[in-house]
Amino acid sequence: MRCIAVINQKGGVGKTTTTVNLGAALARKGHKVLLIDMDPQSSLSLHIDRIPQNESESVTHLLLEEAPLAPLVQTTAVENMWVVPADSALGGVEQVLANKLGREMLLREAFEKYDGEVEFDFILLDCPPSLGVLSANALVAADEVVIPMRAEYLSLQGMAKLTEVIELVRARLNPELKIACVLPCMLDVRTRLSAEVLEEIESHFGTLVSQFPIRANVKLAEAPSFGCTIFEHDPECNGAEDYEGLAAELLGEEIEWDEDEEAEDADEVEETELESEDDVEDEADEEDEEIPETLDEILAELEPLLDEVEQPPPQPATEPVNGESIVFRDVQLPVDPEPFRPKTIETPVDLDPHFHSAEMEA
Ligand SMILES: Nc1ncnc2c1ncn2[C@@H]1O[C@H](COP(=O)(O)OP(=O)(O)O)[C@@H](O)[C@H]1O
Numbered sequence: 001m002r003c004i005a006v007i008n009q010k011g012g013v014g015k016t017t018t019t020v021n022l023g024a025a026l027a028r029k030g031h032k033v034l035l036i037d038m039d040p041q042s043s044l045s046l047h048i049d050r051i052p053q054n055e056s057e058s059v060t061h062l063l064l065e066e067a068p069l070a071p072l073v074q075t076t077a078v079e080n081m082w083v084v085p086a087d088s089a090l091g092g093v094e095q096v097l098a099n100k101l102g103r104e105m106l107l108r109e110a111f112e113k114y115d116g117e118v119e120f121d122f123i124l125l126d127c128p129p130s131l132g133v134l135s136a137n138a139l140v141a142a143d144e145v146v147i148p149m150r151a152e153y154l155s156l157q158g159m160a161k162l163t164e165v166i167e168l169v170r171a172r173l174n175p176e177l178k179i180a181c182v183l184p185c186m187l188d189v190r191t192r193l194s195a196e197v198l199e200e201i202e203s204h205f206g207t208l209v210s211q212f213p214i215r216a217n218v219k220l221a222e223a224p225s226f227g228c229t230i231f232e233h234d235p236e237c238n239g240a241e242d243y244e245g246l247a248a249e250l251l252g253e254e255i256e257w258d259e260d261e262e263a264e265d266a267d268e269v270e271e272t273e274l275e276s277e278d279d280v281e282d283e284a285d286e287e288d289e290e291i292p293e294t295l296d297e298i299l300a301e302l303e304p305l306l307d308e309v310e311q312p313p314p315q316p317a318t319e320p321v322n323g324e325s326i327v328f329r330d331v332q333l334p335v336d337p338e339p340f341r342p343k344t345i346e347t348p349v350d351l352d353p354h355f356h357s358a359e360m361e362a
C-alpha cells in the first residue's frame with residue numbers, strides 16, 4: 001500500500017482536484033484506491049457527492065473518538081475507489097487535540113489497525129490549506145507527498161516553509177517520507193508568463209517536478225458540480241489526459257509521448273503566444289499604460305513597493321537540519337528560493353504552535 005498526502009498550505013492550488021482525479025486515474029488502472037478528506041471544508045466529499053450525514057460517518061470520528069477506519073469507508077460511483085468523507089466538525093480537531101499526546105499519530109495508528117475487507121493499493125489524503133494537526137497526521141501517515149502548486153507568479157512563496165515542515169516530520173516521526181513530485185497545476189500553456197514560472201519551478205525543484213503538469217482546463221473545474229471525476233465528465237479532455245499521465249508517472253510506467261501531438265501543441269502555443277502578445281498590446285493601448293510581461297519586469301515593478309513594506313521581526317532559529325538546503329532523493333531543495341520569495345512579503349504560515357511541541361521532540 002502506498003499512502004500519498006496531497007499537500008500545500010495554500011488554498012486553491014489544485015489539491016482536491018488532484019486527489020479526486022489522480023485517485024480515479026489509478027482506480028481505472030485496476031488499483032484499489034481510498035481517498036480520505038482531511039479538509040474541514042469537505043470539498044473532496046462534495047466533489048464526489050459523498051457528504052457525511054453526521055459526524056459518525058466522517059473522518060472526524062476517527063480522529064476524535066479513535067473510531068476504527070473500516071466502518072468509515074464508503075463506496076463511490078467509481079469502481080475501485082472508496083472514500084472517507086469529512087464534515088465541518090473536523091475543523092474543531094485542531095483545538096480539541098491541542099494538548100493530546102501523540103495527536104500526530106492518530107491516522108497512522110488507524111491504518112495500522114485497519115481490518116477491513118478491501119486491501120487498498122493506494123490511500124490519497126486531501127490535506128487542508130494549513131499546516132496544523134490535520135496536515136501533521138497526513139504527513140506522519142503518508143509514504144509520499146505530492147505538492148500541487150499553481151503555475152503563477154509568487155507560487156514558490158511559502159514553499160520553503162512546507163519543505164521545512166516535511167523535513168521536520170521526516171527527521172522526527174516518519175523517516176521514510178518522500179516527495180513523490182511537485183505538480184504544477186492550472187498551467188496556462190498559452191502565456192509566456194506561465195512558461196517562465198514553470199521554468200522557475202523546475203530550476204528550484206529539478207527532477208522532482210512532474211513531467212505531467214496539469215493544464216488549465218475548464219472541464220476540471222466543472223466536474224465537481226456534477227459530483228463526478230473528470231473521467232465521467234469528459235474522458236477525452238486535456239484534464240483527463242494529464243491526470244492519466246500523472247498516474248502512469250507515479251506507477252513508474254513507461255510513458256509514450258505522442259510526438260506528433262507534442263509538435264502540434266508546440267505550434268499551438270507559438271500561435272496563441274503571438275495572439276496574446278497582440279492582446280497585451282491592445283489592452284495596453286486601451287489603458288494607456290504598459291503591462292509588464294515578463295517576470296523580470298514584474299519584479300522590477302514590485303521592488304520599490306517591497307521596500308515600503310515593514311520588515312518582519314527576525315524569525316527564531318528554525319533552520320532545517322542541514323543548514324542551507326534540504327536534500328530529498330538526490331535533489332538539493334533550496335530553503336529560500338529567490339527571487340520568488342521576497343522576505344518582505346512572506347505571509348506568516350499558520351503552523352500550529354504545538355506542532356514543535358516537547359513530546360514531538362521525544
Ligand atoms: N487544472 C485546472 N484547470 C482549471 N481549473 C482547475 C484546475 N485545477 C483546479 N481547478 C479549479 O480551481 C479551484 C481550486 O482547486 P482545488 O482543487 O479545489 O484546490 P485546493 O484543494 O488546493 O484548494 C477549483 O474551483 C477547481 O475546480
Ligand SMILES: [Mg+2]
Binds near residue numbers: 015016
Ligand atoms: Mg481542497
